[in-house]
Amino acid sequence: MVSPNEHMDDLIGKVLAREATASEKQEVEAWIHEHEDHARYFRQLQEVFDQAASPEIQALFDTDAAWQKVRHKIKPAGRQHWMNRIPLVYRVAAGIALIIGTGYLLFPLTSPDAVPTELAASSKIVNDTLPDGSLTSLNRSTKMVYTYDVKQKVRKVTLQGEAFFQVKHEEEKPFIIETQGVYIKDIGTQFNVTAFPESTIVEVMVTEGEVYFYSDTNTGIQLVAGQTGIYDKTSRTFTRQEVTDTNRLAYKTRIFRFNNTRVSEIIHQVNEVYGVSITLAQEEIGNCHITVNFDEETPQTIAEIIAETLDLVLDNSHGRLTLSGKGCPKPE
Amino acid sequence: MSNSVQAVDQRVFERFRDGQPNAFEMIFNHYYRPLCAYAYTFLHDRDHAEEVVQSAFITLWEKKESIAIDTSFQSYLYRMIRNACLNVIKHEKVKQLHVSHEMKTGEFAQNTTAHTVLAQELETKIHQAMRTLPEQCRLVFQLSRFEELKYHEIADQLDISVKTVENHMGKALRMMREQLKEYLPLMALILGGIELW
Numbered sequence: 001m002v003s004p005n006e007h008m009d010d011l012i013g014k015v016l017a018r019e020a021t022a023s024e025k026q027e028v029e030a031w032i033h034e035h036e037d038h039a040r041y042f043r044q045l046q047e048v049f050d051q052a053a054s055p056e057i058q059a060l061f062d063t064d065a066a067w068q069k070v071r072h073k074i075k076p077a078g079r080q081h082w083m084n085r086i087p088l089v090y091r092v093a094a095g096i097a098l099i100i101g102t103g104y105l106l107f108p109l110t111s112p113d114a115v116p117t118e119l120a121a122s123s124k125i126v127n128d129t130l131p132d133g134s135l136t137s138l139n140r141s142t143k144m145v146y147t148y149d150v151k152q153k154v155r156k157v158t159l160q161g162e163a164f165f166q167v168k169h170e171e172e173k174p175f176i177i178e179t180q181g182v183y184i185k186d187i188g189t190q191f192n193v194t195a196f197p198e199s200t201i202v203e204v205m206v207t208e209g210e211v212y213f214y215s216d217t218n219t220g221i222q223l224v225a226g227q228t229g230i231y232d233k234t235s236r237t238f239t240r241q242e243v244t245d246t247n248r249l250a251y252k253t254r255i256f257r258f259n260n261t262r263v264s265e266i267i268h269q270v271n272e273v274y275g276v277s278i279t280l281a282q283e284e285i286g287n288c289h290i291t292v293n294f295d296e297e298t299p300q301t302i303a304e305i306i307a308e309t310l311d312l313v314l315d316n317s318h319g320r321l322t323l324s325g326k327g328c329p330k331p332e
Numbered sequence: 333m334s335n336s337v338q339a340v341d342q343r344v345f346e347r348f349r350d351g352q353p354n355a356f357e358m359i360f361n362h363y364y365r366p367l368c369a370y371a372y373t374f375l376h377d378r379d380h381a382e383e384v385v386q387s388a389f390i391t392l393w394e395k396k397e398s399i400a401i402d403t404s405f406q407s408y409l410y411r412m413i414r415n416a417c418l419n420v421i422k423h424e425k426v427k428q429l430h431v432s433h434e435m436k437t438g439e440f441a442q443n444t445t446a447h448t449v450l451a452q453e454l455e456t457k458i459h460q461a462m463r464t465l466p467e468q469c470r471l472v473f474q475l476s477r478f479e480e481l482k483y484h485e486i487a488d489q490l491d492i493s494v495k496t497v498e499n500h501m502g503k504a505l506r507m508m509r510e511q512l513k514e515y516l517p518l519m520a521l522i523l524g525g526i527e528l529w
Contacts (some may be wrong), residue, residue: 010502017476017501019483044516045505051458052508053477058365060378067360070386074356074393185361187354212361219366222344222358238338328519 009273012042016049016147031171055217062155064174071171117146121161123275125251130157134175135166140275148173154184162194169209182220182231185212191223192249202231205244213238256294263288274299277320284327285312339406349396356393364389364407367413370478373462374417384416410479461511465504468492472500 008031014020015028018286029194032039117131121138129135130146132155138144142161149156153172157165159179167175175186179195180202190211195202204213205228213229214220221238224227228241247256250273259267264286267278276299280286294302303321306316314327340362347355364385371381392399392412401408462470468490475486476497483497490497509516 006499006502006506007505011500011507013501014483014498016505017483019498023487041509044509044513048458048461048505048508048512049477051455052462052473054455054458055366055369057369057372057455057459060372061365061368061382063361063364066364066382066386067357070360070389071357074353187357210358210492212358214361219338219362221338222341222362224343240341 001232003319012045013049016046022126047088049253060218064152064176067174068153068172088290113185119146127252130155132170132173132175133168137164139163139251159193159195161196162192162251164190164192166190180231180233182213182215185214187211194248200233202233204229204231205248207246208248254294254296256291256292258290258294259292260289262286265291266292266306269292270299270302278303279322280318281315281322281324282327284330285310285323285325286327287330288328339404346403349394349399356396360389363409367409369473370410371413371417373459373474373478375420376459376463380420384420385413388412388416407479407481414474414479457512457515458508461508463508464511468488469500469504469507472497473504476501 008028011020011024011028015025020028028042061175063316071140075254078120079160119126119128119136119138120143121140121183125140126138126142127135128138131150132146134155136144139140139162142159142163144157144159144161144163147156148154153174155170155173157175157177157178159237165175165177165186167189169175169188170188177184177186177193179193180197182195182202183206184191184193187210191209191211192203192205193202204211204223206223206225208225211223211229212220212222213231215231215236216295218236219248220231221229221240223240226242228244229291230239230241231237232239246253247258247269250256254273256266264280267280267286271277278299288310290306292305292309294305297305299321300316303314303316303323304313307323307325310325312323315322340359344355344358348359348489367385367388368378368381371384373385377382388409392409396423399408462473465473465526471490473484475489476483481489483494483501486497487494
């Protein structure tokens, strides 16, 4: 086994820590190519360097449990603790009431909460209320399981597909969604999660409040209302975008906002959401751009509005909606 | 695989300074685990590491208006944890409180969160190896790997020359490799491919 001199160890350290100059890099590179053992030695140092700060060790620590402890020790900004403003005698009385009250609370230990709740949507959108009072809408081909972990006091949802959540925020019971190896933690929120197994990304769009989007080994990103977070399953990276496309929620809201959008795209989205098939007799119609809003309209009305806007003819014979007329030139 | 922690959004930090509990919770969620992992490299005890990080966060909240940050908020947090750990160590030395290492090394094995036994064993080995480094050498290594400081920043903070930082880093890698030699092929197997820089 080769034992390189200490000078080389220092240089390798600089290369790994990205401190090496171009000539130092060359020196290390040349040394590596000198002998197979050198290359192996370099790789070993590289592994030591990488693995020492490996994020794996973070899995030892439980953030939620810790937060429950810390949360109780911080005072809201600029406010006196409410307890200090209550005369002592009432505080004692409250203490007694609490003890009596706890007796009742101990009873429903085997609450139905502990039983997993399964929801699934195959061909239709499903709107439902979870056992904790949170509202959810499942898009087509979506499955979810809700469980309340009594011991950890955590509300957990495992999700496959796409769903919108309107979480009933409870400080004591965090609400966490697990999907495709990543987590979304609610901090008082309404948000949409898109996580189909066949897709290479997981997308979280926040319409109100904020969420925390992370994985076991990546501390992830925070998202506030108006932002969309994307997790790339291949590169395992999180990115944040300053936009939200509210049409993404149309499967639930049936509300569309199109701003100078191609007709082909509009029809594609409407067909997806309603599970219908509006077709264009002339493909060129799809090239036209229109600005239009649809608020909970039927597909029939939507097709009529498009026809009127572009001076087209709508044919709804044979249970199909077909638009025909003059199209627009293809953009170059 | 990247070891670096993505920095928290500047706006979250600003809202935290304005006293918004949500922003504080965000910061906590984001940094709690990496900071515990860092504290663990100093204290080698899970509970102590968590205690230090939790009380640091409580102090952070109490002093939020008066925090003066010269670099980044993230480096501020890491430095805060490092100083708190070094304080604990100093304190323990004075008290001559010496907990047997051997008793503590078993704790990786108790953790079951999505961790194979083999990967846990490796982590234990890496930590054990890190512990055997001479004090200053280990500190340089920690500042580089966990706080991701540049060599000149480490030199400034520890009041040593950049050349000494280079020597310590080289020495840390050499000594740890020596101890982990037999595990290193296994690591490559578990942790996937290696690329040259």
